[in-house]
Amino acid sequence: MASLRFCHHAMSPGVLFAVLLLPPSSLTSSVPLLQMHLASVSSGPAAAPGPQVQSGAPQRFKSKKDDGEMILIPGGPFVYGMDQKQIRRIVVGLKASMAEIYRTELPKTTKHLESFYIGKYEITNEQYAGFVRDTKHRESRYARYPHWSGRRQPVVGIGWQDAAAYCSWAGMRLPSEEEWEKAARGTDGRTWPWGNEPDDTRYNGRKRANYAPVNVGSYPSGDSPYGVSDMAGNVWEMTSGTWSDDAKAMRGGSFLNPISDVRVTVRWAASNEDRGANWLGFRCLMEVGNAKQAAVQ
Numbered sequence: 001m002a003s004l005r006f007c008h009h010a011m012s013p014g015v016l017f018a019v020l021l022l023p024p025s026s027l028t029s030s031v032p033l034l035q036m037h038l039a040s041v042s043s044g045p046a047a048a049p050g051p052q053v054q055s056g057a058p059q060r061f062k063s064k065k066d067d068g069e070m071i072l073i074p075g076g077p078f079v080y081g082m083d084q085k086q087i088r089r090i091v092v093g094l095k096a097s098m099a100e101i102y103r104t105e106l107p108k109t110t111k112h113l114e115s116f117y118i119g120k121y122e123i124t125n126e127q128y129a130g131f132v133r134d135t136k137h138r139e140s141r142y143a144r145y146p147h148w149s150g151r152r153q154p155v156v157g158i159g160w161q162d163a164a165a166y167c168s169w170a171g172m173r174l175p176s177e178e179e180w181e182k183a184a185r186g187t188d189g190r191t192w193p194w195g196n197e198p199d200d201t202r203y204n205g206r207k208r209a210n211y212a213p214v215n216v217g218s219y220p221s222g223d224s225p226y227g228v229s230d231m232a233g234n235v236w237e238m239t240s241g242t243w244s245d246d247a248k249a250m251r252g253g254s255f256l257n258p259i260s261d262v263r264v265t266v267r268w269a270a271s272n273e274d275r276g277a278n279w280l281g282f283r284c285l286m287e288v289g290n291a292k293q294a295a296v297q
Helices: 024-030 084-094 100-104 125-135 160-169 177-185 288-294
Strands: 003-006 018-021 060-062 069-073 076-080 109-113 116-119 236-242 248-251 285-287
Touching: 069 177, 076 177, 084 100, 109 177, 116 177, 116 288, 125 160, 177 236, 177 248, 285 288
Parallel strands: none
Antiparallel strands: 003 018, 060 069, 069 116, 076 109, 116 285, 236 248
């Protein structure tokens, strides 16, 4: 029987979002979704440029540990968060309800980060299987389900400890919320990775009706300014941040979400941090100083 759990944090009636732990056969008939549409919204002024990159750091490289492509995110200031007034303008434009999770978005500010590398793609089943073989770590809870275990699909059915163990094995770590958001939106405060115009064709979300994660990189027109893929939709992504009541924060939305939920500033948490869900995955971050040793020569 399918297990259907709800996030332990309160949400408004009509926008309650289910945490799904479903076998493939029951997914299409059991998925409650947010009822939302989104209108265009303009961003605030762009942050002043000033990237800071360690001398000699390549723009991209492949990790010799897991063959993952890593992309350099240059250091410097960027616009972080979104003010509630702007969020409300979006919701009014939608003629939709104000979801409780939108109230947890962080206020707009300018932050500064040092340079770092982030995975171009979410970690795949193929990569995670290599980690399991090498370390004898437990496999994904969906490793035996063909609907969820495609070689190039993002791995799901794992928790934060599993993701952190994988990243450590690969010489990396989970990104912070700040690092994730900069990789997703660049420096100009845009609403989605591709810009400020809503476009459901640019990500694997509710309107695409795939009902599962697709192969990573399937929506290149939705890449971030740095070329990072699937930062909107496909699967929610774990971060090292904290959401509410010490729950671990996730970002990006999933194949279940409408375009209002996959804005780069939306934050949420899963009810099962140990084994995750069929819509929760991750990607890894590497410090610039570790890149030379970790890169395929």
